[in-house]
Structures are given as structure tokens and as C-alpha cells.
Amino acid sequence: MKSKFLSSAALASLATAALLSGCGKASDSGKIRMITEATFPPYEFRQGSEVVGIDVEICKAIAAELGKELAVEDVEFDSVLPSLIANKAELAAAGITVNEDRKKMVDFSDPYVETGIVVISAKSAPVKGAADAKGKRIGVQNGTTSADYCVEQLGQEPDRFDSPASAFAALKAGKIDLVIADVDPAENLVKGDADYAITSEPRFLTSECYAIAIKKGQPELLATINKVIGEMKASGRLAAIFEEFKAKADALAAGSGACACGESCPNAACDKSACPCAK
Ligand code: ARG
Numbered sequence: 001m002k003s004k005f006l007s008s009a010a011l012a013s014l015a016t017a018a019l020l021s022g023c024g025k026a027s028d029s030g031k032i033r034m035i036t037e038a039t040f041p042p043y044e045f046r047q048g049s050e051v052v053g054i055d056v057e058i059c060k061a062i063a064a065e066l067g068k069e070l071a072v073e074d075v076e077f078d079s080v081l082p083s084l085i086a087n088k089a090e091l092a093a094a095g096i097t098v099n100e101d102r103k104k105m106v107d108f109s110d111p112y113v114e115t116g117i118v119v120i121s122a123k124s125a126p127v128k129g130a131a132d133a134k135g136k137r138i139g140v141q142n143g144t145t146s147a148d149y150c151v152e153q154l155g156q157e158p159d160r161f162d163s164p165a166s167a168f169a170a171l172k173a174g175k176i177d178l179v180i181a182d183v184d185p186a187e188n189l190v191k192g193d194a195d196y197a198i199t200s201e202p203r204f205l206t207s208e209c210y211a212i213a214i215k216k217g218q219p220e221l222l223a224t225i226n227k228v229i230g231e232m233k234a235s236g237r238l239a240a241i242f243e244e245f246k247a248k249a250d251a252l253a254a255g256s257g258a259c260a261c262g263e264s265c266p267n268a269a270c271d272k273s274a275c276p277c278a279k
Pocket of ligand 1: 097
């Protein structure tokens with residue numbers, strides 16, 4: 001279970017950290033800290049014990065520009081921005097949608113992708129959009145724009161889960177009727193699924209942009225981040241990273257044919273004990 005922001009355990013460790021190094025001090029270890037929530041492929045997901053993905057690559061490039069190494073911390077999604085504001089990281093990167101409410105709390109970089117949220121439901125009883133979603137049991141990841149969509153656009157409380165995957169598992173178990181989630185993790189979840197698919201028509205319920213968030217009032221850091229993102233777009237590196245991590249996340253989702261570490265299976269039956277990461 002991930003640490004909840006300012007849980008008693010977190011408070012205790014904050015208190016200890018305060019004694020040791022001064023509370024709320026920015027990183028002085030030569031590292032840039034990225035805070036994220038790593039159940040969101042292809043942007044951030046676990047390969048073995050490591051958090052990898054598009055957001056990690058972007059933040060690595062930012063850290064390199066600053067002459068530092070990247071350290072990644074994984075918390076619950078609704079703790080990502082509060083943790084940033086509490087100086088627990090310099091960068092928040094978690095497929096974070098830019099919106100007016102969040103702009104009041106943090107500063108956002110230039111966007112690095114245009115995307116949106118979609119409906120996942122049974123192919124046999126497809127939910128196509130707001131009109132037929134209303135009144136049904138809807139699963140979302142807590143703290144996301146999908147949760148906001150339910151409350152603000154559909155006027156109803158969703159069932160809140162700690163990841164898109166646990167919402168999807170509840171859908172498959174018949175506990176809810178549909179999932180609303182960001183399109184890329186949604187595509188990853190339904191990949192190869194015989195019974196469930198993205199069923200919204202038109203595909204997107206919203207139009208959203210992701211950006212890196214930082215604590216307010218740091219124009220120099222913001223300019224550096226925007227420079228790195230601009231260069232990654234212009235050089236084609238960003239597009240290459242998208243392709244690489246979509247493929248890696250899909251290979252992981254497919255299960256058979258892929259090892260847990262993302263390597264392809266060394267034998268046709270995909271005996272997982274033969275995977276490089278199992279050794
Ligand atoms: N884009 C959505 C939002 O900002 C969902 C992001 C969820 N990200 C994650 N790493 N779990 O609310």
C-alpha cells in the first residue's frame with residue numbers, strides 16, 4: 001500500500017526527516033525528485049521494482065539538463081500535488097491534466113500530449129457516453145479528472161479506486177457497470193480482452209492536456225522544463241519515447257508472450273521462470 005499524504009506514518013517520517021535535515025528543505029543530494037503514481041501505463045508503471053514510462057523519461061531529461069540524477073517516488077494519485085506543494089519533490093509527473101483548479105495550486109509546463117478520457121464497458125452492452133452512463137455504477141481512479149467528470153458532468157458520485165486497473169477488475173467482476181479513465185491506460189487495460197472495450201462514441205468524453213507540475217513561483221525551473229520539452233518534441237525524441245513505452249506497456253499487459261520485466265518471452269509457452277527477470 002502506498003503512503004497516503006500526511007498519514008501518521010508519513011508524519012512520523014517527516015518529523016524524523018525534520019530532525020535530521022530541516023523540514024521541507026529542497027533536495028540537496030544532487031537528485032531531482034519526481035513524484036508520481038505508477039499505475040498509469042504507458043506514462044508510469046512498474047517493471048519489476050523500477051518505475052518506468054514516458055513521464056519518467058521526460059523527467060530524466062529535465063534532471064540531466066540540470067546536471068542531476070532523477071529519483072522517483074510513487075504515492076497515491078490524490079497525494080501527488082499535495083506532496084509537491086509540501087516540498088517532497090521538485091517535479092510532479094503523473095499524466096497530470098492541466099485544469100483551472102490545479103493551476104491555482106501549482107505551475108504547469110507546456111503540455112507534452114493532447115489526450116482525453118474514455119468509457120470502458122462490456123462489448124455486449126456498450127455504454128457510449130454521458131446519456132447512457134448516467135445512473136450506472138461508474139468506476140474511476142480517485143482524484144482524477146474522470147472522477148471530476150462524474151461529479152460535474154453526470155451529477156453523480158463514482159466508485160473510487162486506487163488505480164485504473166483496480167476499477168477495471170471491479171468491472172470484470174460485475175461490481176460496477178463501466179469505467180471512465182484516460183485513453184492510454186484504458187487502451188492498455190482492454191488490450192486483447194475478449195469481453196470489454198473502449199465503447200465511448202465519439203471516443204473522447206473530454207479533451208485534456210498533460211504537463212509537468214512544479215511548485216509555484218519558480219520561473220527559471222519552468223523555463224528549463226519547457227526548453228527540454230520543446231527540444232524533445234522538435235528532435236522526435238518525445239514521439240520515440242511514446243512508441244517505446246506504449247509497446248513495453250502493451251507487452252506487459254499481454255502477459256503471455258512477455259515477461260514481467262517487459263522482455264519478450266524466451267520460449268513459446270512463455271514459461272515465466274525462463275524470463276530474464278525471474279533469475
Ligand atoms: N489525467 C488524469 C488527471 O490528471 C488522470 C491522471 C492519473 N495519473 C496517474 N498517474 N495515475 O486527473
